[in-house]
Amino acid sequence: MSEFWHIDIDIDGYGLVCVNTSPMQELAIYRQLGEYLPESGGILIGKHLNSGGRLVIETLTPPQPTDIQGRCNYFRSKAHNELAQEVWKASDGHSTYVGLWHTHPEPRPHPSSVDKQDWRNALKKSGYEGKHLFFFIVGQTYTRCWVGQKKRFRTYIELVGEYCHGE
Ligand SMILES: [Zn+2]
Numbered sequence: 001m002s003e004f005w006h007i008d009i010d011i012d013g014y015g016l017v018c019v020n021t022s023p024m025q026e027l028a029i030y031r032q033l034g035e036y037l038p039e040s041g042g043i044l045i046g047k048h049l050n051s052g053g054r055l056v057i058e059t060l061t062p063p064q065p066t067d068i069q070g071r072c073n074y075f076r077s078k079a080h081n082e083l084a085q086e087v088w089k090a091s092d093g094h095s096t097y098v099g100l101w102h103t104h105p106e107p108r109p110h111p112s113s114v115d116k117q118d119w120r121n122a123l124k125k126s127g128y129e130g131k132h133l134f135f136f137i138v139g140q141t142y143t144r145c146w147v148g149q150k151k152r153f154r155t156y157i158e159l160v161g162e163y164c165h166g167e
Pocket residue numbers: 102103104111112115137
């Protein structure tokens with residue numbers, strides 16, 4: 001599968017995050033372009049590659065019927081964790097949970113305080129490989145990527161890239 005969006009993570013020599021074409025195309029579909037389209041969200045699934053600390057984000061979980069989707073709020077249900085678990089098993093443990101995504105009804109998205117709390121909880125409480133999780137917010141024009149890291153008792157979140165979907 002082709003790689004679509006490259007994000008060079010210059011934090012502690014992390015390396016390159018590559019996002020495949022299909023999740024980016026899917027995210028573009030969930031953009032809140034119409035006035036009444038609700039927020040959507042889910043989990044990012046990827047593979048950690050041993051060479052050069054690279055991560056490939058391969059796929060995502062789409063919104064689930066048990067999610068709560070409002071115009072300016074979104075609640076991600078546990079169904080996503082179960083889907084991620086199934087993908088993990090089917091791939092012999094190679095494809096794993098690497099982050100979260102959700103949409104915002106603004107061109108260039110900014111995380112709300114609720115978003116940051118959600119991300120901190122994910123970093124502290126969810127099980128994941130390595131020390132980092134990636135957080136996408138899909139705006140109407142740009143998708144932006146933040147990386148989160150847990151170091152001892154603190155969490156660090158930093159904006160690392162953005163992709164323009166075009167008008
Ligand atoms: Zn948000």
